[in-house]
Amino acid sequence: xxxxYYAARSTVELExxxxxxxxSLDLPPFEFDGHDTWRYAWSDNDIIGLYVTEADDFQTIETxxxxxxxxxxxxxxxxxxxxxxxxxxxxxxxLKSEAVRFAERVSSDS
Numbered sequence: 001x002x003x004x005y006y007a008a009r010s011t012v013e014l015e016x017x018x019x020x021x022x023x024s025l026d027l028p029p030f031e032f033d034g035h036d037t038w039r040y041a042w043s044d045n046d047i048i049g050l051y052v053t054e055a056d057d058f059q060t061i062e063t064x065x066x067x068x069x070x071x072x073x074x075x076x077x078x079x080x081x082x083x084x085x086x087x088x089x090x091x092x093x094x095l096k097s098e099a100v101r102f103a104e105r106v107s108s109d110s
Contacts, residue, residue: 040054058071
């Protein structure tokens with residue numbers, strides 16, 4: 001399995017992004033939680049795991065992983081064997097914004 005990370009600056013609410021991804025990727029309903037100035041949601045099926053985080057500001061997320069673009073308020077982490085077909089396009093449609101793939105790593109839990 002690998003982790004693929006995307007970042008974006010979007011005005012779409014977290015629930016709406018997750019609903020669009022849920023429908024587009026045939027995922028079960030997302031679960032939601034929050035911490036300080038950011039909220040996050042997650043869902044998975046037998047093929048992918050998806051984790052979506054929305055921060056209240058445009059500085060927090062860029063501090064989490066080296067190489068993250070500056071000025072973003074969303075991070076999307078995908079766990080899968082590889083990027084599903086059309087995933088980036090589906091993500092852009094859900095966020096209504098450009099999404100930058102900025103990092104990936106192989107999971108040691110494979």
